[in-house]
Amino acid sequence: MKEYKELYTAVLEGKAKDARAITEKALAEGADPKQLVDREMITAMAEVGRRFETNEYFVPELLISARAMKAALELIKPLLVKSGVQPVGRVAIGTVKGDLHDIGKNLVAAMLEGGGFEVVDLGVDVSIEKFIAAVKEKNVEVLGLSALLTTTMPGMKGVIEDLKGQGLREKVKVIIGGAPVTQNYANEIGADGYADNASSAVALAKQLLAA
Numbered sequence: 001m002k003e004y005k006e007l008y009t010a011v012l013e014g015k016a017k018d019a020r021a022i023t024e025k026a027l028a029e030g031a032d033p034k035q036l037v038d039r040e041m042i043t044a045m046a047e048v049g050r051r052f053e054t055n056e057y058f059v060p061e062l063l064i065s066a067r068a069m070k071a072a073l074e075l076i077k078p079l080l081v082k083s084g085v086q087p088v089g090r091v092a093i094g095t096v097k098g099d100l101h102d103i104g105k106n107l108v109a110a111m112l113e114g115g116g117f118e119v120v121d122l123g124v125d126v127s128i129e130k131f132i133a134a135v136k137e138k139n140v141e142v143l144g145l146s147a148l149l150t151t152t153m154p155g156m157k158g159v160i161e162d163l164k165g166q167g168l169r170e171k172v173k174v175i176i177g178g179a180p181v182t183q184n185y186a187n188e189i190g191a192d193g194y195a196d197n198a199s200s201a202v203a204l205a206k207q208l209l210a211a
């Protein structure tokens with residue numbers, strides 16, 4: 001499989017137009033969309049995070065790298081999403097209250113759609129009330145919670161506690177993920193499962209619905 005290091009560099013340097021053009025060319029050459037995401041884009045964002053931690057990058061750099069990744073993902077998303085298949089289940093997904101990170105959540109949503117799920121995307125900065133309303137009103141079988149900040153992770157626990165408080169916990173499977181989230185945290189708060197990437201989130205959702 002050919003490498004597309006220039007895509008890695010474009011995301012790292014926040015060059016949205018280049019990222020899009022390289023992705024377009026790579027796809028035309030038959031590159032595997034998932035490998036472009038996993039091998040070039042996600043690794044670039046991990047390096048962006050490392051540079052942020054070491055004060056080489058600041059918030060504006062995070063923003064322009066995120067914009068570059070989104071520009072490239074726009075081309076890839078339709079390839080991850082199958083159409084015309086009977087949904088295997090209904091998922092509502094969102095990034096928890098106080099958290100604006102949505103690249104990972106969008107990727108998980110796209111892969112779930114690709115895996116045959118009908119997806120209700122609740123967006124970012126989603127309140128506990130909004131997650132609960134989705135369970136009540138949208139008839140979802142799986143609720144997906146994403147968090148990228150250690151400070152917003154407790155919002156996940158809040159959703160599960162409110163589901164219990166309102167007698168809705170048995171109605172829905174709760175899956176969680178995001179860079180600081182772990183299987184231990186999922187066990188601690190009583191989530192049904194944790195996934196560390198978009199593909200494993202799809203496998204997890206299918207496994208929970210089959211159980």
Ligand code: B1M
Pocket residue numbers: 042045046047048049050052053059062063065066093098099100101102103104105107108143144145146147148149150151175176177178179180194195196197198201
């Ligand atoms: Co922010 N940020 N950020 N940021 N940012 C992180 C998360 C950070 C780790 C950077 C660092 O210090 N190294 C750090 C958090 C530290 C911590 O909490 N311990 C951080 C910080 C501190 C902040 C601010 C507080 C900075 C500031 O203002 N001083 C601020 C907070 C804003 C807020 O949310 N309230 C902030 C802001 C931003 C931007 C807005 C500038 C931008 C986000 C743009 C956007 O998303 N639209 C941004 C970015 C880009 C990042 C990094 C660099 C990259 C995140 C990303 O998109 N990764 C990030 C560093 C890092 O993560 N290494 C960082 C790529 C993406 C594909 O991966 O989201 O992990 P990820 O998703 C993966 C998996 O985690 C998993 O699957 C995905 C695909 O494989 N997954 C799930 C995700 N959700 C899932 C749900 C599931 C299952 C799997 O089930 C439901």
